[in-house]
Amino acid sequence: MGGVPDKIHTWQMVQPTTKDEESGQVTPGKLEKTALDVPELKPGEVLVEVAGCGVCHTDLGYFYDGVPTVNNPPLTLGHEISGTVVFPS
Incomplete structure (x- = not known):
């Protein structure tokens, strides 16, 4: 890779599944x-190009069951990643 990219391309949950209590x-x-801006890296931080990401049961709960989250959507699900450090290289 020639340098730090300008953008991170990702999928984000913008709305969880909802169910109307009265009508069902x-x-x-x-x-x-x-596409999100790449944040400025601080000393000791690295940029990782993600090769794969696991989505856990809690993530599925956020999306399919509307389980409340600490952060409001939009948010990127998944936190069990593997990849390659691309910067600093």
Whole structure:
């Protein structure tokens, strides 16, 4: 890689699945492909190009069951990653 990219391309949950209590109508969750600015790296930090990412049961709960999260959407699900350090190289 020639340097630090300007953008991170990812999928984010923008809306969890919801169910109306009275009618029982289910509104499916939504994911959107997006590009985020790469944050400025601080001393001791690295940039990792993700090769694979696991989505855990809690992530599925956020998306399919509307389980409350600490952060409001949009948010990138998954935290069990593997990849290659691309900067500093």
